[in-house]
Amino acid sequence: xxxxxxxxxxxxxxxxxxxxxxxxxxxxxxxxxxxxxxxxxxxxxxxxxxxxxxxxxxxxxxxxxxxxxxxxxxxxxxxxxxxxxxxxxxxxxxxxxxxxxxxxxxxxxxxxxxxxxxxxxxxxxxxxxxxxxxxxxxxxxxxxxxxxxxxxxxxxxxxxxxxxxxxxxxxxxxxxxxxxxxxxxxxxxxxxxxxxxxxxxxxxxxxxxxxxxxxxxxxxxxxxxxxxxxxxxxxxxxxxxxxxxxxxxxxxxxxxxxxxxxxxxxxxxxxxxxxxxxxxxxxxxxxxxxxxxxxxxxxxxxxxxxxxxxxxxxxxxxxxxxxxxxxxxxxxxxxxxxxxxxxxxxxxxxxxxxxxx
Amino acid sequence: xxxxxxxxxxxxxxxxxxxxxxxxxxxxxxxxxxxxxxxxxxxxxxxxxxxxxxxxxxxxxxxxxxxxxxxxxxxxxxxxxxxxxxxxxxxxxxxxxxxxxxxxxxxxxxxxxxxxxxxxxxxxxxxxxxxxxxxxxxxxxxxxxxxxxxxxxxxxxxxxxxxxxxxxxxxxxxxxxxxxxxxxxxxxxxxxxxxxxxxxxxxxxxxxxxxxxxxxxxxxxxxxxxxxxxxxxxxxxxxxxxxxxxxxxxxxxxxxxxxxxxxxxxxxxxxxxxxxxxxxxxxxxxxxxxxxxxxxxxxxxxxxxxxxxxxxxxxxxxxxxxxxxxxxxxxxxxxxxxxxxxxxxxxxxxxxxxxxx
DNA sequence: CCGCCTGATGACAACGTTATCACACATTCT
DNA sequence: AGAATGTGTGATAACGTTGTCATCAGGCGG
Numbered sequence: 065x066x067x068x069x070x071x072x073x074x075x076x077x078x079x080x081x082x083x084x085x086x087x088x089x090x091x092x093x094x095x096x097x098x099x100x101x102x103x104x105x106x107x108x109x110x111x112x113x114x115x116x117x118x119x120x121x122x123x124x125x126x127x128x129x130x131x132x133x134x135x136x137x138x139x140x141x142x143x144x145x146x147x148x149x150x151x152x153x154x155x156x157x158x159x160x161x162x163x164x165x166x167x168x169x170x171x172x173x174x175x176x177x178x179x180x181x182x183x184x185x186x187x188x189x190x191x192x193x194x195x196x197x198x199x200x201x202x203x204x205x206x207x208x209x210x211x212x213x214x215x216x217x218x219x220x221x222x223x224x225x226x227x228x229x230x231x232x233x234x235x236x237x238x239x240x241x242x243x244x245x246x247x248x249x250x251x252x253x254x255x256x257x258x259x260x261x262x263x264x265x266x267x268x269x270x271x272x273x274x275x276x277x278x279x280x281x282x283x284x285x286x287x288x289x290x291x292x293x294x295x296x297x298x299x300x301x302x303x304x305x306x307x308x309x310x311x312x313x314x315x316x317x318x319x320x321x322x323x324x325x326x327x328x329x330x331x332x333x334x335x336x337x338x339x340x341x342x343x344x345x346x347x348x349x350x351x352x353x354x355x356x357x358x359x360x361x362x363x364x365x366x367x368x369x370x371x372x373x374x375x376x377x378x379x380x381x382x383x384x385x386x387x388x389x390x391x392x393x394x395x396x397x398x399x400x401x402x403x404x405x406x407x408x409x410x411x412x413x414x415x416x417x418x419x420x421x
Numbered sequence: 422x423x424x425x426x427x428x429x430x431x432x433x434x435x436x437x438x439x440x441x442x443x444x445x446x447x448x449x450x451x452x453x454x455x456x457x458x459x460x461x462x463x464x465x466x467x468x469x470x471x472x473x474x475x476x477x478x479x480x481x482x483x484x485x486x487x488x489x490x491x492x493x494x495x496x497x498x499x500x501x502x503x504x505x506x507x508x509x510x511x512x513x514x515x516x517x518x519x520x521x522x523x524x525x526x527x528x529x530x531x532x533x534x535x536x537x538x539x540x541x542x543x544x545x546x547x548x549x550x551x552x553x554x555x556x557x558x559x560x561x562x563x564x565x566x567x568x569x570x571x572x573x574x575x576x577x578x579x580x581x582x583x584x585x586x587x588x589x590x591x592x593x594x595x596x597x598x599x600x601x602x603x604x605x606x607x608x609x610x611x612x613x614x615x616x617x618x619x620x621x622x623x624x625x626x627x628x629x630x631x632x633x634x635x636x637x638x639x640x641x642x643x644x645x646x647x648x649x650x651x652x653x654x655x656x657x658x659x660x661x662x663x664x665x666x667x668x669x670x671x672x673x674x675x676x677x678x679x680x681x682x683x684x685x686x687x688x689x690x691x692x693x694x695x696x697x698x699x700x701x702x703x704x705x706x707x708x709x710x711x712x713x714x715x716x717x718x719x720x721x722x723x724x725x726x727x728x729x730x731x732x733x734x735x736x737x738x739x740x741x742x743x744x745x746x747x748x749x750x751x752x753x754x755x756x757x758x759x760x761x762x763x764x765x766x767x768x769x770x771x772x773x774x775x776x777x778x
Numbered sequence: 779c780c781g782c783c784t785g786a787t788g789a790c791a792a793c794g795t796t797a798t799c800a801c802a803c804a805t806t807c808t
Numbered sequence: 809a810g811a812a813t814g815t816g817t818g819a820t821a822a823c824g825t826t827g828t829c830a831t832c833a834g835g836c837g838g
Contacts, residue, residue: 129470436817
């Protein structure tokens with residue numbers, strides 16, 4: 065399979081074999097040796113190694129190695145949410161193991177914060193990411209939400225881009241997403257299957273598909289959500305704590321609570337631990353499945369988003385676009401999976417006190 | 422441009438640089454060294470030499486050739502719709518050009534016809550496709566609708582499968598689809614942009630996302646569809662003809678008509694040709710973009726489904742599943758594109774009579 | 779005869795990367 | 809304390825090819 069092999073077969077040097085087989089003109093060697101070598105080459109069906117040849121000659125490689133940039137954006141209230149960091153980590157891993165190299169990694173809030181989205185500010189940032197003179201990377205993967213304006217500015221600079229997000233679609237770029245509504249429904253359905261009828265919601269109530277999912281799931285189960293059981297808050301740990309304190313103060317609190325994301329539930333559970341004397345220990349379910357969900361007390365039952373697959377698909381979509389496999393805007397939708405741990409109990413059964421030390 | 426260069430810049434060995442830059446896990450080196458190296462790499466815009474890498478690692482680069490089966494199903498009323506045949510043709514082409522082998526190609530109605538979906542009948546068909554002793558292909562691509570029961574039986578026999586469809590999701594398997602509702606909205610929006618306010622619908626009105634899309638688009642444009650302008654029919658050529666005859670008989674017919682698919686529009690246009698004496702020549706738009714849409718008179722304006730990309734993605738999804746790239750059910754959604762030909766005119770302007778010879 | 783050219787050949791060093799080994803050093807266990 | 813384990817490194821050897829050089833034989837003119 066190599067020049068060396070042929071050299072051994074014929075008893076001549078590697079140099080001679082290489083010379084004979086690579087020179088198109090039949091002028092470079094003794095006729096007798098040449099025949100011996102070409103015969104041997106034919107016999108073992110010799111195919112020159114393109115990589116080695118390219119390496120030596122410095123020519124273009126057969127398979128290009130792509131350089132991919134990453135932009136991680138989050139709104140200011142999402143700063144504490146580890147979900148994005150986990151995605152980022154997995155994405156870098158995926159890039160490397162797919163033979164790509166990680167270019168610039170930006171971590172910015174300005175692109176997703178509405179209040180900062182004045183065009184000039186955004187233009188400045190887009191220029192910062194892609195200065196006129198700098199050589200481009202081959203593509204950009206955006207994690208998190210980006211305002212429409214910012215997206216258009218970015219798209220003007222870099223047309224190979226794909227975004228990964230918890231949910232919601234922007235319809236402007238290739239995108240990997242999870243149907244937030246479906247996720248919420250799965251969560252609520254699980255609570256009802258456990259017998260819960262008074263099911264609360266904690267999280268953002270505006271422009272949040274998980275909230276609408278909660279509503280439809282309640283409706284489908286013929287339950288009408290008590291207005292007092294809906295706690296509208298920014299999705300962070302403090303919000304969870306506040307929600308717990310609020311619910312515990314109610315005369316008729318929900319027995320099951322769906323938190324729009326894990327970090328809310330983490331806050332809620334920690335508050336529950338501190339308040340265990342009150343005896344109010346509702347079942348809690350959320351969605352995302354961040355790392356810490358395995359280490360709460362009780363361990364958090366949640367709808368797990370397939371983070372590994374999300375970054376996998378994002379790269380797949382991006383590479384396909386770079387290579388010209390598709391041209392129209394495309395979306396990949398993945399599904400969440402219910403991961404049952406400890407934080408949900410049958411209705412009427414309190415969570416075990418020993419969890420809350 | 423090489424590891425050596427970076428090694429010189431940072432003062433560490435080539436080995437360390439290589440290890441840091443190619444190891445997917447962040448765990449292989451001192452954090453300080455790692456930062457120094459990655460920074461230097463970024464600075465000189467390092468791109469690994471693919472040839473060298475392939476040379477070193479890719480000595481064993483034999484790519485498996487997969488054998489893929491195809492199942493084309495259609496309901497009895499869809500038999501005349503060439504959309505599926507075009508998908509099939511493109512899919513076979515895509516398979517071949519991707520180095521796959523086309524296995525069995527079945528063309529069956531039984532799997533999608535509800536009335537035939539008795540379990541024993543379906544079990545028999547699933548057995549026919551996959552007899553117990555026959556060696557499996559590597560995967561199956563389904564074009565068209567399949568009843569849920571049939572899908573489950575098939576899935577039991579062949580777990581690598583993906584389905585391609587006009588719209589609607591089954592949530593059971595990997596799937597490539599087009600949002601029917603969005604397509605209908607694009608079509609209706611185009612008609613309103615041309616000034617039409619009396620917009621009719623021709624097609625299936627039950628369980629058809631294109632119909633709901635028509636309705637929401639009308640609502641969004643503050644138009645209330647006249648009940649007389651909605652023609653409920655099976656989506657075939659006869660239905661289009663019948664619709665035309667029906668609309669022409671109305672005192673106040675729609676000036677623009679959205680047909681749920683091209684084959685309806687083809688029928689409608691042919692009827693319009695024969696009836697031109699009546700002088701009723703509405704704008705007509707539909708969706709799918711089958712081949713014949715280019716050859717009607719007038720040429721059909723339609724929302725084109727990216728058929729090539731659909732089959733491309735179907736194979737991509739299937740191969741990724743076969744190779745273990747993802748495990749949860751995933752969906753790829755593609756978008757239709759408005760293709761403006763001749764069949765839509767400004768409101769108030771009749772279609773040119775010369776089109777209808 | 780010597781020196782010079784020519785043509786054929788082999789030895790060897792690159793190309794840039796990754797894999798293997800060995801070493802130094804820190805940590806833990808017996 | 810000493811041994812066993814684990815960590816971060818660097819030196820080095822491949823991978824298959826091509827380019828550079830040295831060698832060697834033979835032929836030529838001087």
